[in-house]
Amino acid sequence: MNGTVGEISGVTREFCARMAGVRPGDLPAKAMHEGRRGVLDWLGCALAGSRHPTLDVLLAVLQEAGGRPQATVFGRGLKLGLLDAPIANGQAGHVLDYDDTHMGGTVLHTSSPTLAALFSLAERGRAAGAEFLLAYAVGFEAGVRTGQAAPGHHKGGWHLTGTLGSIAAGVAAGKLLGLDAGRLAHAMSIAATQAAGMQQNRGTMCKSFHAGKAASSGVLAALLAERGFDGSLEIIEGRRGYCRIYSDVAAPEALIDELGARWEITRNGHKPYACGVVLHPVIDAVIEIRSKANIDPARVQSIELRVHPLVISITGVEEPATGLQSKFSVYHSAAVALIDGAARIPQYTDQRAGDPAVIALRRKVKVTADESLGKDQAEVVVVADGTRHRAVIGHATGTAGNPMSDAALEAKFMANAVPVIGEDRAQRVRDSVWNLDRLGDVRELIRLCA
């Protein structure tokens, strides 16, 4: 085999040796609670996403070509193979662009790949809730820290939820399987070597497909490593490893810096709005203006935005033709936020993207990039009937600096889940997740979401 874990020299091996040894009791209470919050929010997104038309296409193919009924597709009353259910659940979790976002040196929607992988494996055998939450937190570390080790990664054009997502999913899955240090490192290697997803596919069905494929690749990596399949044990730091070829800058030591003392899951963010996260401060500002002044959209002369430059490069779609594209349009988002006072699922449909009132208003949006603003900041001025209405956002709702409360997350979950599984089941899921670390078998929770 290509190297065994004896003397720990490289960061991949050290990371995996440390993470293989960690136990549920090692997880700080805040990390455990962020785990519960993450599971609750993600299950709501996956349930709501399961009704998206994109899933119909994907499931038709997976039902023809996929595996035996082993793992639940949430919200569909359907099971697929261990490697196929994660594609569906990962895509469902991300398709609405409503799932969690980690912004600490990355822009990573960790939960869709990671939890889609873990829920699939949790149906293979009994998994306790506390072990499940630990594996989730460990996967988070792997994905986020690899991103920090490859800081040129996002700028290079990669969709991190696909690339880092594969690594997060593989390490999480390996941890849930209880792999030892060496096999966990091979799982990380096998997962990393499958990492893919291009930003070119923003606004297409492929964007959320990246999350699903990452989940599936992670499960496969862990199952292979469990049986002795090998990969390079320097997959992150090696000469042709991850932080050399996915990034123009390599910082491999980030993989182990303060490892065990800092848990990245505690810096996770949750979205109040169902669109690209960099749009959120703009939407906060527009909704604030609308709540203070009774503005008739038809009488608006202009909507002037001052934003972080990423808003233009990531969400600069001026004339979105589909609901998926509209989730990456700052023009559309400002317009619907002013018309509806909201930016949730109904605001990002194909129909709303083609709505004449929205189109008329989005053409009045003017965007100025300002390097001095943070990614969670924005200034908005709405000019209507000659009056200038202004709002400034310091930390957008749902970011680490202004987190959604547990109550707000619950309300979001219920709004997402009730239309799919009904009020009674949704309440039972919610209660089960808040007590997940005491649940003896995660399959009880899965059955409620089928």
Added chain:
Amino acid sequence: MNGTVGEISGVTREFCARMAGVRPGDLPAKAMHEGRRGVLDWLGCALAGSRHPTLDVLLAVLQEAGGRPQATVFGRGLKLGLLDAPIANGQAGHVLDYDDTHMGGTVLHTSSPTLAALFSLAERGRAAGAEFLLAYAVGFEAGVRTGQAAPGHHKGGWHLTGTLGSIAAGVAAGKLLGLDAGRLAHAMSIAATQAAGMQQNRGTMCKSFHAGKAASSGVLAALLAERGFDGSLEIIEGRRGYCRIYSDVAAPEALIDELGARWEITRNGHKPYACGVVLHPVIDAVIEIRSKANIDPARVQSIELRVHPLVISITGVEEPATGLQSKFSVYHSAAVALIDGAARIPQYTDQRAGDPAVIALRRKVKVTADESLGKDQAEVVVVADGTRHRAVIGHATGTAGNPMSDAALEAKFMANAVPVIGEDRAQRVRDSVWNLDRLGDVRELIRLCA
């Protein structure tokens, strides 16, 4: 949907529009014959590879987690799902590093991903041999030309058989499904966005796994596109597309340069030796020296090699610990070629990598890089008992400049296939492949290889 094919503006769309329109009669006789040669050689490699221990691990996982029995795993008397059999057959085809190599601006083992994908789909419904060969040639164009469009790709650390292999497999599969221009372009996009594989994993089980995953990703891409799943239609040339993010240099026009006039499959090469292709001129030279002088390996003082620099960067493993690693060791290869006069499957086992006689001799190998040499050239001097034996190779056997004859390819196929499926079936496969363009249903051929 994200763009439809109307006015053809980008190279992705133009490539796919032209390839969607091509018919078997448009394929020149030489391309058709290279297709038959490629199928014959690859089937032999996949059959021989099916017995490799790596496949035992992979198949154990796929049998647990994989799909219903829909597609044949060659040489194993076993069927897996449409998306899983390609993983197994792609890995089997590449695990011995004995499969074909295209060297025109790329180093691509096209057939393992492409044919593993096509054979899986050919079991889904009736596919005529001529259509199968055409899809194979079209996949070849997609993979090789994308590589030419991203010329910094190999140097950047990617394993092209994984990355370009995914695109080749997806476009080949889409062509076999008869997709129209628009859907073929979406298939290419969905396949490209799954493209992965790091050179860091050379010498591990992941290297050939890349080929299998690429095959599976290609099948999935084509099946999704067939049902209307979409991706960016500028996936190769776009601002965050393939030739921007997998390469430091972009040459998107290569995708359509002389398209239809030049068929890249006619520049394919086949390996006489079961190891990294850049080693082949060295092995040719050592075998030539051995055939002329009766050299006792124990009396060798040194083996001096002058080689293209890639030989050192790709195959510079001085002390290979496993059979897989030894396939990327110029030291091991020169040693076994002198001891055995061969460099086939038995020369690259774990046992031979640890053989004391091989180890003693490989330590006497001295390698000098010479920029003036081509990748298919080498000079070798063996010093034994004070005598210098020298050979110079201008074009290694199996390269475009010195191709293996049909008879030599047949002999290689029989040596690979007979131990797995027996002489009678191997002869019938051979005869069937030489007449593949007249075969009404490829499943007849598949049954012989089960």
